[in-house]
Amino acid sequence: MNIFEVLAEPTRRQILDLLREHSRMVGDLVDILDITQPNVSKHLKVLREAGLVTVRREAQWRRYELNPEPLAELEDWLAPYREHMEARFNRLDKLLDELQQDNDEENNNE
Amino acid sequence: MSKLTVVAEPGTHEVRMIREFDAPRELVFKAFTDPQLIPRWWGAEAYETVVDKMEVHKGGMWRFIQSGDDEQYIFNGVFHQINAPESIVQTFEFEGMPGHILLETITFEERDGKTIMTDSSVFQTVEDREGMLQSGMEQGTDESMNRLEELLKTLERA
Numbered sequence: 628m629n630i631f632e633v634l635a636e637p638t639r640r641q642i643l644d645l646l647r648e649h650s651r652m653v654g655d656l657v658d659i660l661d662i663t664q665p666n667v668s669k670h671l672k673v674l675r676e677a678g679l680v681t682v683r684r685e686a687q688w689r690r691y692e693l694n695p696e697p698l699a700e701l702e703d704w705l706a707p708y709r710e711h712m713e714a715r716f717n718r719l720d721k722l723l724d725e726l727q728q729d730n731d732e733e734n735n736n737e
Numbered sequence: 738m739s740k741l742t743v744v745a746e747p748g749t750h751e752v753r754m755i756r757e758f759d760a761p762r763e764l765v766f767k768a769f770t771d772p773q774l775i776p777r778w779w780g781a782e783a784y785e786t787v788v789d790k791m792e793v794h795k796g797g798m799w800r801f802i803q804s805g806d807d808e809q810y811i812f813n814g815v816f817h818q819i820n821a822p823e824s825i826v827q828t829f830e831f832e833g834m835p836g837h838i839l840l841e842t843i844t845f846e847e848r849d850g851k852t853i854m855t856d857s858s859v860f861q862t863v864e865d866r867e868g869m870l871q872s873g874m875e876q877g878t879d880e881s882m883n884r885l886e887e888l889l890k891t892l893e894r895a
Binding site: 630631632633634635701704705707708709711712713714715716718719720721722723724726727730 | 740741743745746747748749752754756758759760764765767768774777778779780781782867869870
C-alpha cells in the first residue's frame with residue numbers, strides 16, 4: 628500500500644490525528660473512535676507498516692506514537708501546486724486592493 | 738501562516754481550495770469574469786497571459802494563452818453556469834494534455850465585507866488529479882512541522 632492508499636481510509640486519518648495530540652494506548656483509541664479493538668488493531672498494523680506509527684512497550688501495554696516522516700512525501704507532493712495557487716491569489720489580493728481604491732476615488736469625485 | 742487551504746484527500750478525484758479575500762464578492766466575481774482583469778492575476782509571474790476567448794455565459798468558451806521566453810501554455814474550457822456574483826461552473830483543459838478535462842465549481846460567499854472563495858475541481862480520474870498537482874511547477878522545499886500540522890488538519894477536515 629502506498630501512502631495515499633494508507634491515508635485514503637478515514638479511520639486511519641482519525642487515528643493519526645489523535646496520535647498527533649499525544650501517544651495513546653489501543654484502549655484509548657477504541658474508546659474515542661467507538662469501533663472494535665480488532666478493527667483498531669488492523670488499522671494500526673497498516674499505519675505501522677507504512678512507518679506512520681511506532682509502538683513502544685510499557686509493561687504489558689503497547690503505546691502508539693505518530694511518526695510524521697512519511698507524510699513529508701505527501702507534503703512535498705502538494706507543495707508545488709499550493710505555491711503556484713498562493714502566488715496567483717496573492718496577485719488577486721493586490722488587484723482587488725487597486726480596484727477598491729479606484730472605486731473609492733470615483734465615489735469621492737462624485 | 739498560509740491563507741490558502743488546499744484539500745486533496747488521498748485517493749479521490751477532487752481538489753478543493755478555500756481562500757478569503759478582503760473585498761466584497763461583486764468585486765471578486767468581477768475579477769474572475771472580466772477578460773480585462775484576468776491577465777493581471779491568473780497566470781504565473783514569469784508569463785504573460787492573453788485572453789484569447791472569454792464568453793461569460795452558459796455554453797460560452799474561455800481560452801487563455803500564457804507565454805514565457807520560449808514556452809507557451811494554453812488552457813481552455815466551457816462555462817456551464819454563471820450565477821453572478823455567487824458561483825461559476827466551468828470545465829478546464831490544458832491543451833498540452835488534451836482530453837484530460839476537469840469540472841470546476843467556484844463559489845463566493847460574503848461575510849462582513851470579505852469574500853470566501855471555494856474552488857472545487859473534480860478530475861476524471863485520480864491519476865489525472867495527481868498529474869495536475871505535480872505538473873511542471875517549481876518544487877517547494879519547506880518541510881517544517883507547521884506545514885505538516887496544517888496538512889494533518891487538512892486531512893482531518895477532508
